[in-house]
Amino acid sequence: MKIRVDVDLCQGHAVCREESPAVFDVDSVSSKVVLKLESPDESLRAEVERAVKFCPTRALRLEG
C-alpha cells in the first residue's frame, strides 16, 4: 500500500497522527503532514485506513 498526500489540502489537524503515529507526523513549522513511512507494512493497514477516512480535509489517499 502506498500513501499519497495532497499538501494543498492539508491544514495540520493531526488526526492522522492520532490514528497512526507510526506512519504520520505533523511538521511543527509548516503545520503540514509528514510521512514517516511512504509504503507502510500491511500490518498497519487498518489504522492507515482510519487516518485516510477521518482526515478532516481529505488530504490523504491510499493506493493499493
Added chain:
Amino acid sequence: MSIPAETQAGPVTPPAAVPRGKAPPVLSRAWPLLGHLQELRKRPIELFARARSECGEIGEMNFAGNRVVLLSGEEAQEAFFRATDEQLDQAAAYAFMAPIFGKGVLFDATPEQRKQGLRNQSLRDSFMRGHAEVIAAETRAMMQKLGDSGEIDLLDFFSELTIYTSSACLIGKEFRNELGPEYFRVFYELEKGTDAIAYVNPDLPLPAFRARDRARKRLVQLLSAVFERRAAAPKEKRELFDVLLSLKLPDGSPRFSIDHVTGMFISMMFAGHHTTSGTAAWTLIELLRHPEFGARVVTELDSLYADGRDVSYQALREIPELEGAIKEALRLHPPLILLMRKVVYDFHYKGWTVPAGKLVAVSPSLSNRMPECFPDPDRYDADRYKEGREEDAKLFAWIPFGAGRHRCVGAAFAMMQLKAIFSTLLREYAFELAQPPETYRNDHSKMVVQLTQPCRARYRRRAR
C-alpha cells in the same frame, strides 16, 4: 467569514510569464455606479446563477465599482482554491469587514502580520473531547429553560446556545461564565451590521452601520471589564486571552492592546457563531420538513446512546444518519454564499486573464447545487453522503466549508458541535414546525446570512 488558515511559510514562486489572455465576459444588466449591487443585496443566489448561465464558468460582476469575477464549475473552482496566497489574497478581499473586527486584526493586516498571528490551538483535535462535554452541558442548560412543552424561535434559540458554546470552547470556560445577556444582544447587533452596501463604503452614515459601530464599542467595554477583572484576580487556569494580554514586547509594553484582543475574539466568534447557529436551525427545519429522515435520526440516536454512553464520547465518532442530515443542510443552505480573493498578480484560467487588482469569487450556494455534481440538486436527500455515493467527496464542488488552504479550520469542530447539540436535544424533545414549511428562508440582505424571523417550532418533552 472564515479565519484564514495558518499561512504557509514556503518560498514564493515567481509568477511564470504567461501571455495575457482575453478578458472574462461581463454580466449584463449592470446599473450605473451600483452595478449589480442591488441584485446582490436582494437576490444574491439568483444573481450568481444568472452569471453562470449567461457567462459560463467565468463571468464578471460589478459591485459598486468593485469588479468581482465569479468562477464556477468544479474545474474553475479548483483553480481558485489551489491558487497560492501570494497570487490570490483572501484577507485583502474582506477589507470591508475592518469596522467589525477592528484595525490590524485580520482582514486589514499585511500577510507578514498575519503569518505571526494567532494559531488557534483550541481547534486542535486533542481538545475536542473537552469541547464536546462543554457543548452538551450548555445544551442541557438551555433545555432547562424549555419546560415540558412550548414554542421557540429557532434563530433566537440556536443563536443564544451557540454564542455560549463558541465562547466557552474557542475563548474559554471561565471567560464564558463572565458573560451576561447584554453581551449576547450586542454581538447580534454587530452581526446585523454587515450590509453589502459596505462595498460602496463601510463607513457610510447609515443607521445599520452606526448601530454596528455602537455595538462594537460596547463590546470592547464589556470585554475590557472581563479582561480587567481577570487580570486583577489571576486564576490558576489561565486561558488563551489571559495569555495574549500578558504577552510583552522587549521594551516591556503589552504586545496586544485590549482593543486588538477584542478584535481577535470578534473574528473567531464571527467565524464560528452565526455559521453554526444557522446550520443547527436548518438541520432541524429540514428534518422536520422530511419526517422520514427525522425519524431515522431519532432512532439512530436512541439506539447509540441506549447503553448510557456520554455525548462527549459519541460526538467525536460516527453518527451516520445525523451527519448526513447536517451535511445536507450545509449543502442546501451554506452559511457563506460568496468566497472572495483579491488578485495580487494576473490570474490565468484557460484562455482568460483576470488582471491584478480585481476580485475573484466562488459561490458555495451555486456550487452545492450544480446538477452535474449533485443529481437532482434541489431535492433534500441526506443519503447522498452514504458509502457508495459520498457526494461530499467532490472536494471542489461540495464546498459549504470552502476548500484548499483556506478551508474552514473549524469544520471538524463545527461537525462535532452539531452532533453534540442534536445528541442532547433530540433525545429529550420532539419538535414540529409551527409555520407552513415553505415560510422558513434565509435573509440575504446582509453578508452574514441569518434565518428570516419568524422561524418558529413547537416542542414537547419525549416520553421516556
